[in-house]
Amino acid sequence: xxAATPDxxxxxxxxxxxxxxxxxxxxxxxxxxxxxxxxxxxRFGKNPYRKPRVLSExxxxxxxxxxxxxxxxxxxxxxxxxxxxKPVGTSDSGGEx
Numbered sequence: 125x126x127a128a129t130p131d132x133x134x135x136x137x138x139x140x141x142x143x144x145x146x147x148x149x150x151x152x153x154x155x156x157x158x159x160x161x162x163x164x165x166x167r168f169g170k171n172p173y174r175k176p177r178v179l180s181e182x183x184x185x186x187x188x189x190x191x192x193x194x195x196x197x198x199x200x201x202x203x204x205x206x207x208x209x210k211p212v213g214t215s216d217s218g219g220e221x
């Protein structure tokens with residue numbers, strides 16, 4: 125994959141729309157081709173028909189914890205000093221919040 129080649133279909137559509145509008149994002153947003161261009165709904169590089177993801181509070185907390193661990197691990201790999209991982213919702217005294 126080269127730098128000039130989009131790696132997904134949505135990025136390819138966005139690149140085509142940018143090319144069609146002379147590289148101006150404002151022109152993509154104000155595109156007059158809506159009635160005849162089959163790419164029009166995807167011109168922002170997003171699928172307009174995809175349903176939003178709805179998470180429960182427990183799922184959000186699990187993702188938050190996983191993200192914190194991943195960031196701490198990335199800092200350790202880069203050689204930067206990372207603070208010791210403490211899951212969200214814990215206190216320094218070891219007691220309940």
